[in-house]
Amino acid sequence: MESISEFRLQARTWLAANKPSALPPLCGQGARTAILAWQKAQFEGGWAGVAWPTAYGGRGATVLEQIVWCEEYARAGAPSPLDASFVGLNHAGPTVIACGTPEQKNFYLPRLLSGEDIWCQGFSEPGAGSDLAAVRTRGRVEGDELVIDGHKIWSSYADIADWQEMLVRTDATAKTSQALTWVICPMNAPGLTIRPIRTMAGPQKFCEIFYDGVRVPLKNVVGGVNNGWATAMSTLAFERGTASLPLLLGLIQGVETLLQACPEDRPAMRTRIARLRAEGAAQKAMAYRFALDSADTVPDSSGSIVRLGFAEFAQRVTAASLDLFGISAPEALGEHGLGHHYLDAFSETIAGGSSEIQRNIIGERVLGLPRGPR
Template sequence: MDLVFSEADLDFRARARSWLRDNIPATARPAHGAAAAQFDRDWQRRLYEHGWAGVNWPQEFGGLGLPEVQQVIWYEECARAGAPNYINTTYVALMHAGPTLIACGTEAQKAFHLPRILSGESLWCQGFSEPNAGSDLASLKTSAVVDGDHLVVNGSKTWTTDGQHADFQELLIRTEPGSQRHRGLTWVICDMTTPGISMTPIRTMLGDEHVNTTFYDDVRIPLANVVGEMGSGWKTAMSTLSFERGTGFIGDQLALYERVNQAIELARRTRLEDGSLAIEDSAIASRLALIKADTLAIRAMTFAQISELQRSGNPGPKGSVMKLLVTGTSKALSHLVAEILGWEFMAFNGDRAEHPWTYEYLWSWVYTIAGGTSEIQREIIADQLLELPRAR
């Protein structure tokens, strides 16, 4: 793969860097709650109004229609500038729902939802996991029956991230009575203001309540909201998850490099218990060097990944390899910073801006679950990439 950027790429990088320098918010994002959601909407609206939303989305759907490599450059420049992290309340809409609708939605669904997603008007949440159907998603029980031109949904979902702020939900339900596993599932758009939806917040170790258990009691969803076909929801859901695992975390992959540089600067100014600078400790310096080398490898693999995406049009299972690498590297970096900071690292009040390293440490554990557990990623690699025989 050619890693030499074209003149167009370099021009895009310069324009992105200049715009971000002049436009990133002057205040930090609120730690959580409705204020955080409004901050995310406002930032997305600013991107939209200034022509930076949907860098790689097709132009016919409101995006810029630029190559994937320029999307990656955008993420690099956002990390460099310290722009708001893209994993926020707009994430599911931009990284899950939007791409899924582009790939599988009807023209009416695209026309209504895509502009609202790009502008930050609509926030989305995900309704896939259930109390007994997390990693084993195919065992989900939430069901629906057809009543005229509606589906009537009953059941529950869990880990509904930011569901209390969402306008719509990507909801996976069982629509064929008696069906098992992957068969008889349907992917639908659920309006979160529909009567019969209720939520119970779940407090996490990050100190917030941004995830929920969601209950559906005779919730009526129009059949026009089915994405794909009735009963083919597993195929649609795999499209959603392939975007999440393949390209949805590219921003995090690239932001890791900036975090390593910040950790090196931290080691240069932080003194250990014996009074020496952390960077003078050969073990710490060696581990920082190895982690930085890993992030450089991740960056190169990211460009290889998006190069393959441009050829095939689908992220494919190799995204699972990247997610495992990023998860492991992020955890290694967080553990090392914890050693450098010592007791100071333990101070945490839930505010990411005030305690960024502690937040990243806690998030590194979430990352081993979000988007499919590390165990599931290994299973995908073994099954779809290595073609190893399944365990009996």
């Protein structure tokens, strides 16, 4: 059995030799091509699905090895893990592993790891963003199919995705979350219309989707009809937990860059960055503890602590970076510049459940406080 230091050396060596020479486009077909190529390279190198069990094609790394991989990934400056591969690798794949049938696992998981497919998410709706229990998109059972009608929004990379993990209401008369179903929808299905949305940061990475009699086989339901709430909680627990770790480590590395770049004649800015450095160390310690405590289990609601901390830390770091360099500095310009990162970070306290929702989850499910008014 290899040691952690040997594992780190392998990861560092492979990343140095194989990471793309240029960062991928942030949206469109160019992004799809680049992201799938990078995923394929990781698969062929034995680094795809580091956290996935070996039985499903992953590396089966221990939690400590996963942490080391994330550290080396951030150190190498490899493509952002928050790209079009994120939903498939960190949401859909783990959810299918936890809740899917053998047939679903055998079909979808290998395609995800080998860089054949991209997934998107269909949870949020115009009237049901953080409140997923209010989802109104309908899935009517007809024979061996679900017939879906409705409207989803804020679905990242839906315009270049092959599959969508989505929540639909399969009991139109029920008002509770018990009437929801988690289903895999093919993105080329007849009756499905996709409209990209340009963000204030520039890219068109979000989409809204309209469903008009879209037919999906019942065999695509994961976790059972009307059991979608429990399945979705597995999905969101992964997103709110260790999935943020590579992004957090990248931010912490960025803080060190800011500290080195900040001149000594700006003491207030140096103090601000030093505080971010301390906060980053605390965030990392918390994320590591969560990863170690949740080893070999489906992440629980404690992941909201990690998610909330990361989201607000990201906004403070990107704001400091722009204040340090200036809005017209070369570092701030361009598709991958600090200006883009600053504007894009505003979405972090909304994505995966707003900060208010995360605080409610922490208060009620982690701390055991009384439920707030509904």
